[in-house]
Amino acid sequence: MNEEFSALLIDWYEQNARSLPWRGHSDPYAIWVSEIMLQQTRVDTVIPYFLKWMERFPTVDALAAAPEDSVLKAWEGLGYYSRARSMHKAARLLARDHGSRLPGEFKTLASLPGIGPYTAAAIASIAFGLDHAVVDGNVKRVLARLLPYTNAVNTPSAEKELRGIAQCLLPAGRAGDYNQAVMELGALICLPRNPKCAACPVSSQCAAFKDNRQAELPVMKEKAVVPHITVTAGILHQDGKVLIARRPTNGLL
Numbered sequence: 328m329n330e331e332f333s334a335l336l337i338d339w340y341e342q343n344a345r346s347l348p349w350r351g352h353s354d355p356y357a358i359w360v361s362e363i364m365l366q367q368t369r370v371d372t373v374i375p376y377f378l379k380w381m382e383r384f385p386t387v388d389a390l391a392a393a394p395e396d397s398v399l400k401a402w403e404g405l406g407y408y409s410r411a412r413s414m415h416k417a418a419r420l421l422a423r424d425h426g427s428r429l430p431g432e433f434k435t436l437a438s439l440p441g442i443g444p445y446t447a448a449a450i451a452s453i454a455f456g457l458d459h460a461v462v463d464g465n466v467k468r469v470l471a472r473l474l475p476y477t478n479a480v481n482t483p484s485a486e487k488e489l490r491g492i493a494q495c496l497l498p499a500g501r502a503g504d505y506n507q508a509v510m511e512l513g514a515l516i517c518l519p520r521n522p523k524c525a526a527c528p529v530s531s532q533c534a535a536f537k538d539n540r541q542a543e544l545p546v547m548k549e550k551a552v553v554p555h556i557t558v559t560a561g562i563l564h565q566d567g568k569v570l571i572a573r574r575p576t577n578g579l580l
């Protein structure tokens with residue numbers, strides 16, 4: 328299905344992609360910022376943060392030179408602050424060791440703080456045109472339905488297997504558009520519940536659609552139960568002042 332599938336998908340993407348402030352950017356730094364912000368956070372929430380961030384820290388050097396407090400302030404409200412801390416740390420490494428540029432090489436990207444295989448593949452493909460497939464929750468869902476892939480998708484072995492499959496489906500030289508197209512399909516059409524198959528550009532290629540199994544896929548292995556922890560909290564105040572302590576960088580809550 329490779330060539331027809333990717334051609335249908337990219338055609339659809341070119342006509343239906345949402346206009347987002349980081350799209351059309353060829354600046355690897357802007358793509359990196361957007362990818363980090365989009366981890367765990369909705370597109371609508373990210374847009375104003377991204378625009379303000381790019382004004383406040385328009386380059387790797389600007390971010391590297393900023394004090395941590397101002398970086399965390401600019402991140403305030405986005406949550407998962409370790410993302411901002413890692414990006415700040417990575418910017419300082421880039422300024423020190425890489426001429427303040429993101430390296431156009433998957434392995435070096437993936438060695439930077441806060442950049443895992445997904446983000447490294449996204450930056451490598453979108454910013455540098457390198458043939459690396461992205462695999463995140465959206466992509467796993469799309470692949471599980473298309474193939475079909477009937478093992479649980481949220482296991483390390485499935486991650487590896489799906490990464491290999493995604494890499495095989497990638498049209499050489501079009502990785503940036505293709506990756507964004509699969510993610511866009513997962514975000515707009517191949518939704519977790521009630522996928523919009525009637526509007527799907529690749530329904531002719533989709534095994535789940537053919538067999539009416541969309542609701543069964545992807546299969547998810549049940550996650551371990553989140554432990555419940557009881558804690559006691561106190562508030563110290565004196566003469567109208569309240570004691571506030573900064574939380575440690577690591578650890579719970």
Ligand code: SF4
Binds near residue numbers: 469516518529536
């Ligand atoms: Fe997803 Fe439906 Fe398209 Fe298959 S046909 S990829 S289930 S939206």
